[in-house]
Amino acid sequence: MPRLAIKICGLSTAETVGAAVRAGASHLGFVHFGRSPRHVEPEQMRALAAAVPSHVERVAVVVDADDAQLAQIVQTGAITALQLHGKESPERSAAIRQRFGLPVWKAISVKTRSDIDAAAAYTGAVDRLLFDAKTPDGAALPGGMGLRFDWTLLRGAALPMPWGLSGGLSIDTVCTAVATTGAPLIDVSSGVEDAPGIKSVDKIMAFCKAVDAC
Numbered sequence: 688m689p690r691l692a693i694k695i696c697g698l699s700t701a702e703t704v705g706a707a708v709r710a711g712a713s714h715l716g717f718v719h720f721g722r723s724p725r726h727v728e729p730e731q732m733r734a735l736a737a738a739v740p741s742h743v744e745r746v747a748v749v750v751d752a753d754d755a756q757l758a759q760i761v762q763t764g765a766i767t768a769l770q771l772h773g774k775e776s777p778e779r780s781a782a783i784r785q786r787f788g789l790p791v792w793k794a795i796s797v798k799t800r801s802d803i804d805a806a807a808a809y810t811g812a813v814d815r816l817l818f819d820a821k822t823p824d825g826a827a828l829p830g831g832m833g834l835r836f837d838w839t840l841l842r843g844a845a846l847p848m849p850w851g852l853s854g855g856l857s858i859d860t861v862c863t864a865v866a867t868t869g870a871p872l873i874d875v876s877s878g879v880e881d882a883p884g885i886k887s888v889d890k891i892m893a894f895c896k897a898v899d900a901c
């Protein structure tokens with residue numbers, strides 16, 4: 688069976704970027720959102736990504752970013768995809784993809800089955816859907832809060848494009864999540880941290896090892 692794709696999200700140090708690469712992550716995520724404890728500036732991301740082998744994808748995570756912010760990020764030359772984690776419409780997502788010429792992922796906040804069904808509106812507008820738990824109204828962040836949704840909601844869903852699963856995954860839960868959903872890509876942040884924004888080398892290693900053993 689092919690290895691699952693693993694995205695370690697919210698990296699901000701050279702040490703943990705190196706650990707994710709050594710552990711076999713296929714994707715690294717860099718969050719550009721001032722309110723996040725994982726926020727990195729474009730230049731910081733560029734420096735972190737410089738040592739990453741080219742076969743490992745670098746994904747910039749943004750929240751309702753305007754074109755000026757996106758240009759700053761894309762102009763670093765450091766990333767291979769943009770992950771839209773706000774309320775970007777299909778039209779705005781398609782415009783970003785067209786303007787910046789990079790694959791675009793759309794995070795879909797899930798609480799009910801209708802959230803998953805509504806993702807079909809992004810067909811043709813983006814390249815990948817990332818199903819994540821809906822954070823509570825008024826929450827500080829739209830992602831990266833270690834919350835999970837009911838994975839059985841994805842059972843039998845006809846998904847129109849490549850996709851991934853995120854939200855509250857951890858070393859202990861990831862295999863159940865994969866078995867329940869059949870996710871081809873998994874994304875983790877809080878589950879490999881010691882505290883919000885503080886990634887753990889040991890947990891990154893253990894998470895990737897656990898995925899290989901699923």
Ligand SMILES: O=C(O)c1ccccc1NCC(=O)[C@H](O)[C@H](O)COP(=O)(O)O
Binds near residue numbers: 697720723748874
């Ligand atoms: O991680 C953040 O701080 C963040 C802030 C704003 C928007 C998105 C953010 N994270 C996006 C991710 O891709 C996370 O990996 C995903 O939400 C899962 O997080 P977790 O439940 O903590 O594993």
